[in-house]
Amino acid sequence: MSRPVPLLTAGALTKAHGRTTALRGASVELYAGEILAVTGASGSGKSTLLHCLSGIVRPDAGSVTYDGRRLEDLPEKRLSELRRTEFGVVFQFGQLIPELTVLDNVALPLLLTGTDRAGARARAGEWLERFGVRGQEDLRPGELSGGQAQRAALARALVTGPRVVFADEPTGALDSLAGEQVMTALVHTARESGTAVLLITHDAQVAAYADREVRLRDGVVAALGVTA
Numbered sequence: 001m002s003r004p005v006p007l008l009t010a011g012a013l014t015k016a017h018g019r020t021t022a023l024r025g026a027s028v029e030l031y032a033g034e035i036l037a038v039t040g041a042s043g044s045g046k047s048t049l050l051h052c053l054s055g056i057v058r059p060d061a062g063s064v065t066y067d068g069r070r071l072e073d074l075p076e077k078r079l080s081e082l083r084r085t086e087f088g089v090v091f092q093f094g095q096l097i098p099e100l101t102v103l104d105n106v107a108l109p110l111l112l113t114g115t116d117r118a119g120a121r122a123r124a125g126e127w128l129e130r131f132g133v134r135g136q137e138d139l140r141p142g143e144l145s146g147g148q149a150q151r152a153a154l155a156r157a158l159v160t161g162p163r164v165v166f167a168d169e170p171t172g173a174l175d176s177l178a179g180e181q182v183m184t185a186l187v188h189t190a191r192e193s194g195t196a197v198l199l200i201t202h203d204a205q206v207a208a209y210a211d212r213e214v215r216l217r218d219g220v221v222a223a224l225g226v227t228a
C-alpha cells in the first residue's frame, strides 16, 4: 500500500527571534484527520513551529507545504484567505474578543468568510451547543469560566469546518477537570469531522489524547513516537 501524502509538511524550518534561534531545522508532517501532539520543554520552539505551520509567521529558511501549496509562495492575501477557510486556531487563553458576546465571537469567522449575519449566528449557536456552552450566548467572554471560554474558543476554531486546527496549550490555563472536558470535546469533534489537530502541550496527560507525538528539543524534532 502506498504511504499517504501528508496534508501539512514543515521541511527543515529555521526561525530566529532577534538573537534567539527558536527553530534549527525542524521537520514535521501532519496527516489528514490525525491528532499530533508536539511536546518539548519550555523554549524548545513549539509555539514558533505552530506559528510557521499555520502561516502566521514566515520561517527564515525551510518550507511549509499545505495540500500541495508552498505557503511561502503565496501572496499575503491568498495566505490570509487560506488561514480563514482551512485553518482554525485555539490558544492557551482563548483570546475571544472581550467586547463581543460569546455568540458573536463564534459567528465572526463565518462573517469573515461571507456568511450572512442570521446564518452565521444560527450556526454559531449550534456549535456552542455542541461544545456544551448553553444559555451563555449573550454573555461577554469575561463572564464565562475558563473551561467554558476555551470550549467557546474551540467552537470558534471549528465553526468554518477547517481541515486543520492548531491548538497551542489549549488546556494550559485550566484545572484538570475543565482540561479533560476541553480535550474530550476537541478530540470528539475532530474525529467526527475528520479535522487534523496539531496540539502543543507540555502535559503528558494531554499528549495522550493524540495519535502520535513529536518532541522538540532546542528547535529540532528529537524523537518520534506513537502514544496510542
Ligand SMILES: Nc1ncnc2c1ncn2[C@@H]1O[C@H](COP(=O)(O)OP(=O)(O)OP(=O)(O)O)[C@@H](O)[C@H]1O
Pocket: 017, 018, 020, 021, 022, 040, 041, 042, 043, 044, 045, 046, 047, 048, 049, 202
Ligand atoms: N517574539 C519573540 N521575541 C523574542 N524571542 C522569542 C519570541 N518568541 C519566542 N522567542 C524565543 O524563542 C525560543 C522558542 O520560543 P517558543 O515560544 O517557540 O518555545 P515554546 O517551546 O513554545 O515555549 P513555551 O513552552 O514556554 O511556550 C525561546 O527562547 C523564546 O524565548
